[in-house]
Amino acid sequence: MKRQLGSSKLEYFSPDPFSFIRELRKKPSKSKIIDLSIGAPNRPTPPWIIETMKNALNEVSYHTYPPQNGSSELRKAISDWYKNRFSVDLDPEKNILITVGIKEIVFNALQALINQGDIVLIPDPGYPTYYDASNFAGAKILTYDSKASPEKILEDITLVLKKNRVKAIIVNFPSNPVGTIVNIEFYKRLSTIAEEHFCIVISDIPYYEITFNDSVAPSYLQGNPSLRNAIEYFAFSKTYNMAGWRVGAVVGDEKIIDLLKLFKSKIDSNVFYPIQIAAVSALRETPQEYYESLRKEYKLRRDTMVGYLEKSGLEFHMPDGAMYIWVRVPEEEDCWSFVEKLYLNTGILTVPGIAYGPSGKDHIRLGLVQEVDALKEAGERILKYISNQNNMELEKIRIRSVKMQEK
Ligand SMILES: Cc1ncc(COP(=O)(O)O)c(C=O)c1O
Incomplete structure (x- = not known):
């Protein structure tokens, strides 16, 4: 055979x-x-980040395996960032895990959290890895229409949660590919609905700095400061033009972060230390x-x-x-x-x-x-x-109608 x-x-x-x-x-x-x-x-990538990386490369003690959950400097910098930018309190030890970019954690988190047949609720249209990761984890996928208004999205989510035992919802604002943004009130209401239905909320915010109407995109954790049953993916790729550097973080509920730490410890050994030091300079040195x-x-x-x-x-x-x-x-x-x-x-x-x-x-x-x-x-x-295509279509229609008249 x-x-x-x-x-x-x-x-x-x-x-x-x-x-x-x-x-x-x-x-x-x-x-x-x-x-x-x-x-x-x-x-x-901005020059101050590259300069930090160059200097860090000369530090030979950085050439070994990095700490399994990421450098303490970067976790602290992300915690400070969340405090200053979003007024959210994160303990660098308990609530933050450094990741190899965020694509991997978008995928790996579902493998760590989902059992065969569990229901996940994801945006349609939405980032392709949400689909791939859900399928690979054996999840049953339900979707909500991410092209709808935030109000309608909340209505849709509420309805699905009332009718189904959803294990996790993924939200992504500003969204890829439609570019919708939401406010803190949206997140507060989402958090309340999720809490009522014992559902994990996974928020993915790689585009939080890219908004067009003078509004600032919030973090989901502002709507759920308890962090309960919530994680969020924090990225460097888009904001700092660091797509190739492969560094990011997952932050949130300590219990979920612990599961992800365990899962990832079987898969990778975290990010090259100098890259993490450079990511610190992205957060600390980038001017307004x-x-x-x-x-x-x-x-x-x-x-x-x-x-x-x-x-x-x-x-x-x-x-x-x-x-x-x-x-x-x-x-x-x-x-x-x-x-x-x-x-x-x-x-x-x-x-x-x-x-x-x-x-x-x-x-x-x-x-x-x-x-x-x-x-x-x-x-x-x-x-x-x-x-040209429209003209060709019109021409086809014209020829067709001439032929009809000749018959
Ligand atoms: C919604 C969304 N999540 C995650 C990612 C992955 O980002 P990273 O480069 O940090 O892995 C992308 C990249 O396009 C994205 O659009």
């Missing part, structure tokens, strides 16, 4: 939209590539103006792209934060065909919406991950492509 090489659980990851993009970009396109697919900031100019830059990028999308007639969801635009594909297309045609005809790479959940089958995600000039160029190309 032929033996299967891989675990059958790997079938959960197929078809993988990101492999599709990698294959697609090997094909020749009509114009130079403008990559708006992966959500990696295009700018370099940096955050303001970050927000200004992403807002300019959003407004630039929105201008072209409006002219093109494509439908899209207006983001209030994060770094993406969620665009509906033209009627006759699906997400795969539109991503492919857009790339082959214009050189613009985007992500098929299905990567973010079932409701994404007729959407694409467009990342604001290039400079404004490149986004203007991308916008021009999209506009031209869509108006």
Whole structure:
């Protein structure tokens, strides 16, 4: 009998939209590539962080295995950050675990917390790893519509919690891919509902610094200062352009953090010490103006792209934060065909919406991950492509009606 090489659980990851993009970009396109697919900031890590890293590299005692739960300096810096930024009290020893970026903990936390058949409630559309991790953990997935207003999202969540025994909910604001933001009141109400139904809340806030309407994105823990049954993922990748550095943290309820410490101790040995020291300098040395100019830059990028999308007639969801635009594909297309045609005809790479959940089958995600000039160029190309397509459609209709008249 032929033996299967891989675990059958790997079938959960197929078809993988990101492999599709990698294959697609090997094909020749009509114009130079403008990559708006992966959500990696295009700018370099700020120099003070790089300088700290360089100096830390010279410290030979940092070259060994780092402390299993992360350096005490970084845990303390995150605790201070939560106090100053969010007025939330975290004990660096008990409530904080350093992680290898946050993608790994998005995945690993569900493996540590979920039994086969447990119900998890996740956003649709939402970050792809929520789906992969839930499937791999054997969870039953229920979803809420993350395109809805915050009020409607709360209503949806309440209804699902009343009808089902949900073990964990994942929330992500500002959200990927739709860019919704919520206020502390939302989190307070969510916390009350979750508490009533003994449900864990997992909050994922990699985009908390990127908001466009002068409001500041809160932490879920502001809505649940007791931390009970709550964890939150704290990232460096987007705010400090540190996507490649692979450092992050999970903070929250000591009991859950203990489980995650145990689970992760079987899997990895935490993050290279100099990277953790550099992450400390990100939190302690970054001037306020940096955050303001970050927000200004992403807002300019959003407004630039929105201008072209409006002219093109494509439908899209207006983001209030994060770094993406969620665009509906033209009627006759699906997400795969539109991503492919857009790339082959214009050189613009985007992500098929299905990567973010079932409701994404007729959407694409467009990342604001290039400079404004490149986004203007991308916008021009999209506009031209869509108006050519529309003209071709009109021409087809005209020919069809001439033929009908001739009959
Ligand atoms: C919602 C969300 N969570 C987590 C991550 C992963 O972030 P990190 O680079 O820290 O692993 C991303 C990255 O795109 C994201 O969009």
